[in-house]
Amino acid sequence: MGKYQLDHKAQVAVTKFHEKQSPAQFDKRKHLEKLRAEFLKKKQQADK
Numbered sequence: 001m002g003k004y005q006l007d008h009k010a011q012v013a014v015t016k017f018h019e020k021q022s023p024a025q026f027d028k029r030k031h032l033e034k035l036r037a038e039f040l041k042k043k044q045q046a047d048k
Helices: 010-046
Strands: none
Touching: none
């Protein structure tokens, strides 16, 4: 058994915390991809 065993209530709280935190990371990646796509479009238009 590990040193830091959590009871069921604490495990549920940790799971909820991680569920709330995980979408933010994916949103950042999508946002960066969107910005990169917009930048490339502007760059292609400027090159023409």
